Amino acid sequence: MWGILRRSAVDGGGGLSASSLRRTRFALVSARSYAAGSKEMTVRDALNSAIDEEMSADPKVFVMGEEVGQYQGAYKITKGLLEKYGPERVYDTPITEAGFTGIGVGAAYAGLKPVVEFMTFNFSMQAIDHIINSAAKSNYMSAGQINVPIVFRGPNGAAAGVGAQHSQCYAAWYASVPGLKVLAPYSAEDARGLLKAAIRDPDPVVFLENELLYGESFPISEEALDSSFCLPIGKAKIEREGKDVTITTFSKMVGFALKAAEKLAEEGISAEVINLRSIRPLDRATINASVRKTSRLVTVEEGFPQHGVCAEICASVVEESFSYLDAPVERIAGADVPMPYAANLERLALPQVEDIVRAAKRACYRSK
Numbered sequence: 001m002w003g004i005l006r007r008s009a010v011d012g013g014g015g016l017s018a019s020s021l022r023r024t025r026f027a028l029v030s031a032r033s034y035a036a037g038s039k040e041m042t043v044r045d046a047l048n049s050a051i052d053e054e055m056s057a058d059p060k061v062f063v064m065g066e067e068v069g070q071y072q073g074a075y076k077i078t079k080g081l082l083e084k085y086g087p088e089r090v091y092d093t094p095i096t097e098a099g100f101t102g103i104g105v106g107a108a109y110a111g112l113k114p115v116v117e118f119m120t121f122n123f124s125m126q127a128i129d130h131i132i133n134s135a136a137k138s139n140y141m142s143a144g145q146i147n148v149p150i151v152f153r154g155p156n157g158a159a160a161g162v163g164a165q166h167s168q169c170y171a172a173w174y175a176s177v178p179g180l181k182v183l184a185p186y187s188a189e190d191a192r193g194l195l196k197a198a199i200r201d202p203d204p205v206v207f208l209e210n211e212l213l214y215g216e217s218f219p220i221s222e223e224a225l226d227s228s229f230c231l232p233i234g235k236a237k238i239e240r241e242g243k244d245v246t247i248t249t250f251s252k253m254v255g256f257a258l259k260a261a262e263k264l265a266e267e268g269i270s271a272e273v274i275n276l277r278s279i280r281p282l283d284r285a286t287i288n289a290s291v292r293k294t295s296r297l298v299t300v301e302e303g304f305p306q307h308g309v310c311a312e313i314c315a316s317v318v319e320e321s322f323s324y325l326d327a328p329v330e331r332i333a334g335a336d337v338p339m340p341y342a343a344n345l346e347r348l349a350l351p352q353v354e355d356i357v358r359a360a361k362r363a364c365y366r367s368k
Contacts, residue, residue, distance in 0.1 A: 039225070044214040046188035047077045047153075050195040051115060053227045055085055058113065061199060064091035064100055065117030065154075074119050075155065075214050101127035101152070105134045108150040113199060118154035121170045121208065135204040136179030147202040153195070156184070156208035157251065157302045158350055164338035167346075169303035171250070174206040175280040175312075181233055182279040184208040186254040187218040190277055193231030201233065208279075210252045236283035238290070242272035245360045246290040248313055249300035250276040253351060257300055260356035269364055279309055287313060288321045295326040296363040300351055305333035330359040 041049075055061045062085075067074050069082040069092040082090040093100035097118065104114035118124045124131065131152060138146045157169040175182045181203055185191040191209070198205035223229060239254060240261050247257045254275045261271040272290050276283065291297050297317050299310035310331040317329060335349040361367045 039220050039222075040217040041188040041192075041220045041225075042215055042217050043185070043188050043191045043209070044075065044077060046191035046220070047195055047209070047214075048079055048081075050192045051078065051199070052081060052084070054196055054199040055081065055089065057227070058199075059089075060111065061113045061115065062089040062091065062107075063115045063117065064093055064104055066093055066095055066100075066119050068092060068117050073117070075211065077214075078117070097123050097126035098130065101130040102134070104150055105130050105148060108135070108148045108204075109138070109146060113149045113151075115151045115153060115199060118152065120166055120211075121154050121156040122166050122168055124152065124154070124170065131174075131180075131204070131206070132177055136177050138179075139203060140179060148204045149202050151195075151198045151205045151207055153198075153207035154209060155211040155214075157210055158334075158339060158346070159211040161341065161343060161346065163341045167339035169208075169301065169334070170206075171208055171279050171301065172303050172308045172312075174208075175282075175309065176307075177280075179204065180280060181205045182208065183233065183277065184250040184279055185277065186213070186251055186275050188216075188220050189218065189224045190231070190237075190275070192220075192224055193229055194233070194277060196230045197233050200230065205233075208251065213252055216255075231277070234278045234281035234283060236277055236286045237275045238272060238286070239275045240271065240273040242270040242294065244270045244294055245296040245298060245363050246272045246274065246287070246294045247298045247300060247356065247360065248274045248276060248287055248290075250279060250309070251302070253300045253302060256351065256353050257356055259353045260360065263353065263357050264360055267361070267366070269360060269366065271360055276309075282312065282316070284316050284320065288317060291317050291321045292324045295324055296360075297325070298330040298332065298356065298359045298363055300332045300356055302334050302350055305331060305336055308333055327363045327365065330363050332356055332359050 063078055068078040069090045072079040104116040107114050135148045138148050158167040174180055183194045185194050198207050249257045257273045261273050264271045299313045301309045310333050314329045332351045332355050340346050340349055
């Protein structure tokens with residue numbers, strides 16, 4: 001898997017030396033529009049530090065899930081927490097998502113703040129009744145008397161070669177449910193700021209990470225390293241400003257969109273890249289303001305095309321900014337099939353940088 005990650009990080013540059021790989025990665029990262037700062041942090045460390053700091057600040061926060069304690073997490077997100085906080089606040093659970101998710105929701109009813117880890121969000125299907133019928137609806141059904149301050153977090157979407165049952169994106173599933181907040185970080189700064197916001201929030205939050213981003217390093221500002229740092233839920237980030245076409249996306253696809261924007265710039269097309277960060281609530285104002293500036297829209301996601309996040313964004317733009325559009329909106333999504341296991345078919349089933357470039361050129365009437 002790590003070999004696949006290294007190859008994908010440089011778009012197939014297998015002939016580069018180790019030092020060349022590091023220089024190439026640094027050059028790509030440095031070109032992105034992050035807060036100024038010379039320090040870097042992996043997404044894994046950003047998530048770990050966010051949980052650690054929130055557990056230190058609030059004794060009501062605790063972690064539970066499969067292998068989160070003694071094994072320190074399947075992806076080492078909870079590394080060191082059992083040793084620091086003990087088994088009363090870091091619970092290793094049996095392999096029973098329905099069971100430990102129900103316990104977590106009950107604990108939130110009682111005023112605690114559980115952070116429930118799913119080894120993959122595909123396994124959250126075992127617990128979806130607790131997430132939707134118990135967590136999401138209780139505040140409304142109790143006329144505001146019951147808050148459910150709980151975070152459901154873990155890797156979401158495609159990894160590499162893990163098949164259909166471990167590769168699905170659940171952003172659109174959970175974002176369709178009133179009562180849930182759904183966040184999807186891209187960078188280390190996203191991960192730290194959004195996870196802290198999720199843990200502090202009085203309502204249930206579905207926090208969708210990406211396995212392939214855990215080991216990625218990103219520049220991070222001094223502000224983001226402060227223990228009080230927190231990003232607002234419901235606010236997107238313009239990663240790259242542009243004037244010719246708007247590209248909206250989230251999670252791992254933000255990196256693909258930024259690479260596409262670089263390729264488009266070589267052909268004289270200025271693309272604005274919006275990192276959604278928050279899927280529900282969706283920052284419709286930022287999206288529509290960008291489209292009213294560029295007059296073109298390309299939406300990108302890994303999930304299925306039907307009833308997806310892209311479809312909701314397209315509907316919002318058509319409803320609110322139709323008269324500003326100079327071209328049909330473009331949707332780039334995963335193929336409408338269960339994820340293939342074979343590596344060549346898996347690549348064809350997921351959006352690629354060249355797909356985004358082609359869509360943007362179509363929107364700008366520059367396709368051949």
